[in-house]
Amino acid sequence: MTPVSAAFLPLTDSAALIVAQALGFAEAEGIDLRLIRDTSWANVRDRLVYGQVQAAHMLAPLAVAVTLGLSQHPAAIAAPFKLCVNGNALTLSSELAAALDPKPRNRIDDPIATAHDFAAAIGLHRRKPVIGIVHRFSSHALMLRYWLGFAGMDPDRDILLRVLPPSLMVEALRAGEIDGFTAGEPWNSVAVAEGLGEIVATGAGIWQRGVEKVLAFREDWLEANPDTVDRLLRALDRAAAWCDDAVNHSRLADLLSLPEYVGQPAEIIALALGGHLPLVRGGDPIESPDFLFFHREAANFPWRSQALWIYSQFVRWGMSTSDPANEAAAANVLRSDVYRRALAGGSTPLPGASMKLEGALGAPLAVGSDLGTLTLGSDRFFDGRVFDPAEIAAYLESFKPAF
Known part of the structure; x- marks a missing residue:
């Protein structure tokens, strides 16, 4: 068994990590997954950056910010798996x-x-x-x-x-x-x-x-341990599919309610799950069926365009400068290449592209995948804007003279 320590916060969207450990999906892949419950995102970040853990349940923008040197000690972070959508x-x-x-x-x-x-x-x-x-x-x-x-x-x-x-x-x-x-x-x-x-x-x-939580690694550790990363991602893929099945929601709520995980009443946790x-x-x-989900519609696929939307907002709000090197580094945080490598040949469809127009879908759409077709749901922004990752400067210009 390969030991992997992962930090997490007591949130419903940590479910795939918890299920992978508690229900044996990680063990089936030869991973001894050791979960460390923490209290703040700053603590989770520091545990990962300074090597106390190998993986972390992390805010997607925080992974980008750490990579760009915007949040404490800079370190290249790689996130090859999204743990959920919205929530x-x-x-x-x-x-x-x-x-x-x-x-x-x-x-x-x-x-x-x-x-x-x-x-x-x-x-x-x-x-x-x-x-x-x-x-x-x-x-x-x-x-x-x-x-x-x-x-x-x-x-x-x-x-x-x-x-x-x-x-x-x-x-x-x-x-x-x-x-x-x-x-x-x-x-x-x-x-x-x-x-x-x-x-x-x-x-x-x-x-x-919208993009939400990811599974994050230090990039150097991810590159040095490809087999371990792939096995963990396969375990999480199975766990996320289990979490999304309505048949399992009552059991999932009971599991998350335990004090070592989320520690809140199961009946409250069950609301969002359903x-x-x-x-x-x-x-x-x-x-609100789309409020939070874990696996369907390529929920776990790390779209590089979503990392670039995060970067665009950092620039918009003065948190980062507009720079080609920053843009490239941000796009590289969400590692669609690693996701595809880990799940190749499995039953989960893999999108044919790694970027898309964010906010362009107003209705479900069938897109290309390795298994034929994959249906993606509406991804609209409430104001109708569309983010083109190839036109970031024009996108940012469109907000002026707004803040």
């Missing part, structure tokens, strides 16, 4: 949410109107709203910026962004230290269940099938 939400305190559309479902169904409502609510709130984010370099924070910028807000001026571990968001909301937060499940549903907040937007509503999202305490959950 985060914006939860506001009941006080702040009261300034938005009184019908909670309308807020989710119309993210454009909700963004404008939120912009108007900022000036009426008792203080500049303090919104918790899990890390500066998170998909949650980038999608929040993208959404707020559409409504003419500058997230660095009009609100205060406070970094907190996901597991501390609910307590910070309870204490009045923040007025809302954006995080992955189950923490939004926990806040709703405790009557502390209301879900007003989802990551899937801002960017359908595509049910509770918006307000006591209200009926809405149906």
Whole structure:
């Protein structure tokens, strides 16, 4: 057995890693997968960068940021497997949410109107709203910026962004230290269940099938251990498919609820797994089948174009400079070549391309794959923009004079 240590945070989207270990998928590939539960993304990052673990459940933008030297000690990170698609939400305190559309479902169904409502609510709130984010370099924070910028807000001026571990968001909301937060499940549903907040937007509503968490390695370790990486990816592929099967959701929720994993009630975890999202305490959950999923529609494929969208947002918000070397380094973080190598000849279809126009699909579309065809779902941004990875400069220019 080959030992592999992997750090993770207590989030529903860590499911594939947990299932790979707990249900024997890793063992079947000769991997002794040792999971290390941590509390913050900064800790996970440091464990990986300094070699305490060989792999990590990681925010996709954080993997890019570390590679570009934007987040603590620079190190080349390789992410050959996406652990999920979407899965985060914006939860506001009941006080702040009261300034938005009184019908909670309308807020989710119309993210454009909700963004404008939120912009108007900022000036009426008792203080500049303090919104918790899990890390500066998170998909949650980038999608929040993208959404707020559409409504003419500058997230660095009009609100205060406070970094907190996901597991501390609910307590910070309870204490009045923040007025809302954006995080992955189950923490939004926990806040709703405790009557502390209301879900007003989802990551899937801002960017359908947007990039979220990845399995990350140090690039040098990945290149030195190709067989181990391939076996681990095959185990995760099987685990992710198991997680996506509705027949397994009850058992998965029970597993994740254990204190060594997510440690929250199974009935709350099960909501997002089944595509049910509770918006307000006591209200009926809405149906949101694309809120979070783990395997279907090439969910685990690391599109290089999504790494470049992340890079474009870093440049847009002044986190990185526009530079050909940075662009190339960012694109190389999501390693579609390694994914294809590991899963070649298996039952999971492999897309024929490594980049695509992000946001171009408004309906399911059959695309080429090694097994014939593969259907990809709608990946639209809420504002209708399309990101062409070959035209990053023009894309960024289109946001001016916005923030």
